[in-house]
Amino acid sequence: MRSRPLWRVTVHAVLFGGALVMVMPLIWIVLTAFKERNEIFSLVPQWLPAHPTFNNFLGVLDAMPFWRYYWNTLVVAFGILAVQLVTITLAAYAFARMEFWGRDVLFILLLVQLMIAPQSTVVQNYITVTRLGLLDTKLAIMAPYLASAFGTFLLRQTFKGIPKELEEAAALDGCGGFRFLLHVAIPLALPGYLAFGLVSLTYHWNEFFWPLVVTETTKSRTLTLGLGIFAQTTEGSADWTMLMAATLMVIAVPLGLFLVFQKRFINSFMQSGLGG
């Protein structure tokens, strides 16, 4: 039934059409980024650049501190992940494999972070960050994310799956408590760590609003913010070729990594959806 050729052709036609609509914007900005500025003011869109040029990319590097933003973004995204890996490991292990008074209540208090929208607490978090003297620092961007209910939840599932007997046997061999966590539990949970890591890095690489609120200078601004500011300074001049070059420079590396490790990324996001 499924291998009927007509059905197959229809499926491919619909999928190809849908995929093309989704990809068109990307193709369009890539081509725009290589055009000369006057080429775009044509009432009939010209898809291919008449004289392909790299000038827009060079112009972006002149017009904004691109590498500074890049560095800041890397520090923020990887910094958050590094701290998260410690906090979620410890918390997940405690919630998965230890008995303690108040555990269920504390677990619900943890899940509150999944249930509330981070945007609805931005005003108060801004005040907190200001009072801590962290305004306009990379640490301010990172601070609200250093604990992760999602990551803890994800790892807890994995840690729960480790058989009790394994822990007892390891304890007899002198590999109990914290050493069991380090040498047995963590290695067993590596796929979970990978999924969490990819989602966390993508999320914080892409984030815009919270960094917008807590940064004031190029010292701590990230790429997405740099792009937004660049857009607002060039808006009047309708410098679309430069803006598309800047956009392309911001998305190039994550997009390239996605194309190479497509399956890993998609599986990670699948798990993130199931976790909340």
Next chain:
Amino acid sequence: MPTRSAERASGSSPRRDGRRRRPVLVVLRPYLYILPTFFFLFIFTHWPILRTFYVSLFKWNLATPKREYVGLANYAQAWSASVFWEVLGNNILFAAGTVPLTLGIALALALLINQKIRGLAMYRAMLFYPTMIPMAAAAMIWLWILTPNYGLLNYYGKWFGLPDIHWLGDNKLAIWALVLVGVWKRVGYYMVIYLAGLQVIPEHLYEAAIIEGAGPWQRFWRVTFPLVSPTTFFVAVMAVIDSFQAIDQVYLMTSGGPGNSSNLFIFYIYQHAFRFFDMGYASAVSAILFLILLGLTILAFRMLHRRVHYA
């Protein structure tokens, strides 16, 4: 730091006072493990929730640091502000536009892609990639496509007899431009979530349906749809919550305009907190948003339980 205390807790603590201290440390051990998480969680999640409600009772302008207790006056101000209702209406419209479109297309794509077909990885990548890029970048791309005169959309719109439309400058259309971007950005993500749901449907159900003589249409409505509907409901609520958090595209594409015709909740809060420095009012609106989202979340969990019960 937590590592070291944990190490001691696990038994390598000095033996001198071992008898009295070890049991205490063993009892404390789980709490030491969760301490780092709860330290940050308290400062940046629990505390701000409580503070939002507290500060919402004050007239507090950041420019003049004196706070004045005003009771529910900030809520009364929201109640009587026509802009507040406009923003709420916009956000409901935005959710009503984004969520069904996104989920409908996502489910259709997931069904098509969940078969043994050639080029599957390519299709999936082409549909999923917008999830990977920042909303800020998506906003730039669509600003360019939607731009009047030279924009791609207007050009191809002419093929279908549409006039030259200034999407973002029209107070009826601006919000639909945001819907368009929202759908484009999220549809691949929800497709993948649906794929996860479809893949756990046992193959033998379909085989049985085929033996019973069910066509593709019946197989969808009798097997697939009932089994993905709990997913759909849960995902729909998540998507609605998501749509109440939309801000990046509002900030970058329309600034809530023209007028307030595309102003959404978070941008409204942003304006009051960081442009008018009215922290009290911004907190009151945050509190209202918080309650709306909490209500939706509770609804989601309730319905999920009920559905699971029936199944």
